[in-house]
Amino acid sequence: MAEIVLDKVTKRYPDGALAVSEMDIEIADGEFVILVGPSGCGKSTALNMIAGLEDISSGELRIDGARANEKAPKDRDIAMVFQSYALYPHMSVRENMAFPLRLAKVDDATVRSKVEEAAEILDLTQHLDRRPSNLSGGQRQRVAMGRAIVRSPKAFLMDEPLSNLDAKLRGQMRTSVSKLQRQLGTTTVYVTHDQTEAMTLGDRVVVLRGGIVQQIGSPQFLYDHPANLFVAGFIGSPSMNFVPATLEDGSLKSPLGTITLTDRVRRLAEAANAPREVVAGLRPEHFEDAALMEESHRQSGSTFTATVDVLESMGAEKYAYFTVEEELATTAELEELAADAGSADVPGTGSTIVTRLSASSEAREGRPLDVWFDPDRIQLFDPSNGANLTYSG
Amino acid sequence: MAIGGAVTTGRKARWALVDIIVVVYALVPVLWIVSLSFKTKETLADGNFIPREWTFQNYADIFATDEFIRPLINSLGISIIATLIAVVLGMMAAYAIARLDFPGKKALVGVSLLIAMFPQISLVTPLFNIERQLGLFDTWPGLILPYITFALPLAIYTLSAFFREIPWELEKAAKMDGATPGQAFWKVIAPLAAPGVFTTAILVFIFCWNDFLFAISLTSTEASRTVPAALSFFTGASQFEDPTGTISAAAVVITIPIIIFVLFFQRRIVAGLTSGAVKG
Incomplete structure (x- = not known):
């Protein structure tokens, strides 16, 4: 159990590359914190610095109030689960899990009981005498978790522990990781590039980009109040739609028509000294098929009409894709997000608006559809620096 | 199916033929030496591949004299010590080369490659003089040291790959x-590198065991002469006696440790020991 504090922690490589820049995070005892961001954002480097596997260039790392920069990994009393699991192939599952205890010179009886207890929790009891090479991916992953929990460390560090599992297993393991962490109450830092894991697992999420912390907050807060364009685009699936728009006397000219802004949004934008040209963001789930809306409710929002390009019926909901006439908003942040998702290489995805409609919608591909949205949900961003002009955190 | 079957049979036959040619090519000289070692002095030159008269006299002769036993002990001692030292040093160097970034790493790899390519014959005269000056000539260390020098590049290369x-x-x-x-x-990396260590040990041991050049040049008595050198000094009981039979017997005997060495370690050279460590 420990409190971990990163105080202006910076990692600069000998070749001058800056991997992590002045990272400030205070992780409370027992908290589950997620570091999330696209590849190369410095999240794994940050984790390795907490672990002691990489040196800290400047700044201070404190574990339980004591400076830990110079401590060797073995003296930090932190356990780590690796993406590749890193199980010792020449040892059985039991020996793998007992390894940290043996190194700590724990007596045989205690080792036995602790390993068996951990195996019980992780449902590995019947596999204790097998070698890692004879286990399935999910079982190997659980052994890696087991090796981390046996010695009851101050904190767990997890480096994309689920990314090698197939989608279904990943979902199951996500739940069990979450349960395990609540059960043990151990401080956990978890690195992932998967925004779903970030949303579902953590007490707090740290969004990183290019080694710089973009925003720290609870998953819901990040979803509702993204500090900037990058966080807005990264959190949420499918991601937020962005369109270029012009602010003119309280209304917004956009490819979705001229939208009358609500007082709340207008006041926030004015307070933030919004420029004329802005980027407007709307989440897919904030659209609805206008035909399904009650008349009174419908009046309170805006409507636009467009032809449905593609319709994906998921059963519980439908995703309708529209093409807008104008080019979609592009900024450095959005390009980076697109590159990370790989969509930059897919032709034609750049100018698509995604909307999530009720399953009862009668939208058809190739047919025009009236789409309703709530203008109060619109978020405005400054295209020059990505800042959220309607941020109300 | 019939055509496919015919093709496979044809392929199998061709491969079998190639295999047989290779095996015969490699084994005939060995079998010849074995055959010579079992022949009596009278039938030695009769040209028969299978001896008409079998005898163990040649083996009895070589083990009856110090001329063979003493060099055999030298050979075993020198080769085992040189192998141990070369493998331990090689392990440390190879680990550093594979894992660490240190100044002069490229130079170290380059120099070790250079040593491996260096013609040994050109070093014999300087070594001979140096060892006489230092009092190493005709001693065990006098052979162990050059063996380690020439075995290390081999050890470093093989081990760093592992x-x-x-x-x-x-x-x-x-x-x-x-x-x-x-x-x-010692608890994680070394056990996993074990197959590589044993492979290297076999290669280094064979190199030391087979060496003739240094053994003949840097020794003068039975204090340190190894078997390959001692063989060339074998004589018959008299000037007119042909030592071919005893040389053959000795040659067969010194092949045995190598075979034992390889068979003993072969079981430990299990490929794919690292499978299951990380998701592959």
């Missing part, structure tokens, strides 16, 4: 589990 195969994360995991760098090496 070390590179071991996932880096295993060592990080060991460190996180509370191991010192030494514990991480």
Whole structure:
């Protein structure tokens, strides 16, 4: 159990590359914190610095109030689960899990009981005498978790522990990781590039980009109040739609028509000294098929009409894709997000608006559809620096 | 199916033929030596591949004299000591080359490659003089030292290839589990490198065991002369006696340790020991 504090922690490589820049995070005892961001954002480097596997260039790392920069990994009393699991192939599952205890010179009886207890929790009891090479991916992953929990460390560090599992297993393991962490109450830092894991697992999420912390907050807060364009685009699936728009006397000219802004949004934008040209963001789930809306409710929002390009019926909901006439908003942040998702290489995805409609919608591909949205949900961003002009955190 | 079957049979026959040619080509000289070692002095030159008269006299003769036993002990001692030292040093050097970035790493690899390519014959005269000056001439260390020098590049190359195969994360995991760098090496890396270590040990041992050049040049008495050198000094009981039979017997005897060595370690050279460490 420990409190971990990163105080202006910076990692600069000998070749001058800056991997992590002045990272400030205070992780409370027992908290589950997620570091999330696209590849190369410095999240794994940050984790390795907490672990002691990489040196800290400047700044201070404190574990339980004591400076830990110079401590060797073995003296930090932190356990780590690796993406590749890193199980010792020449040892059985039991020996793998007992390894940290043996190194700590724990007596045989205690080792036995602790390993068996951990195996019980992780449902590995019947596999204790097998070698890692004879286990399935999910079982190997659980052994890696087991090796981390046996010695009851101050904190767990997890480096994309689920990314090698197939989608279904990943979902199951996500739940069990979450349960395990609540059960043990151990401080956990978890690195992932998967925004779903970030949303579902953590007490707090740290969004990183290019080694710089973009925003720290609870998953819901990040979803509702993204500090900037990058966080807005990264959190949420499918991601937020962005369109270029012009602010003119309280209304917004956009490819979705001229939208009358609500007082709340207008006041926030004015307070933030919004420029004329802005980027407007709307989440897919904030659209609805206008035909399904009650008349009174419908009046309170805006409507636009467009032809449905593609319709994906998921059963519980439908995703309708529209093409807008104008080019979609592009900024450095959005390009980076697109590159990370790989969509930059897919032709034609750049100018698509995604909307999530009720399953009862009668939208058809190739047919025009009236789409309703709530203008109060619109978020405005400054295209020059990505800042959220309607941020109300 | 019939055509496919015919093709496979044809292929099998061709491969069998090639295999037989290779095996015969490699084994005929060996079998010839074995055959000579069992022949009596009278039938030695009769040209028969299978001896008409079998005898163990040649083996009895070589083991009856110090001329063979003493060099055999020298050979075993010198080769085993040189192998041990070369493999331990090679392990450390190879680990450093595979894992660490240190100044002069490229130079070290380059120099070791240079040594491996260096013609040994050109070093014999200087070594002879140096060893006489230092009092190493005709001693065990006098052979062990040059053997280590020439075996090290081989050991470093083979071992660093094996070390590179071991996932880096295993060592990080060991460190996180509370191991010192030494514990991480001996408890995690070394057991996984074991197949490589045994392979290297076999290669180095064979190199030391078979060496003739240094053995003949840097020794003068039975104090340190190894078997390959001693064989060339074999004489018959008299000037007119042909020592071919005894030389053949000795040649067969010194092949045996190599075969034992390889068979003993072969079981430990299990490929794919690292499978299951990381998701592959």
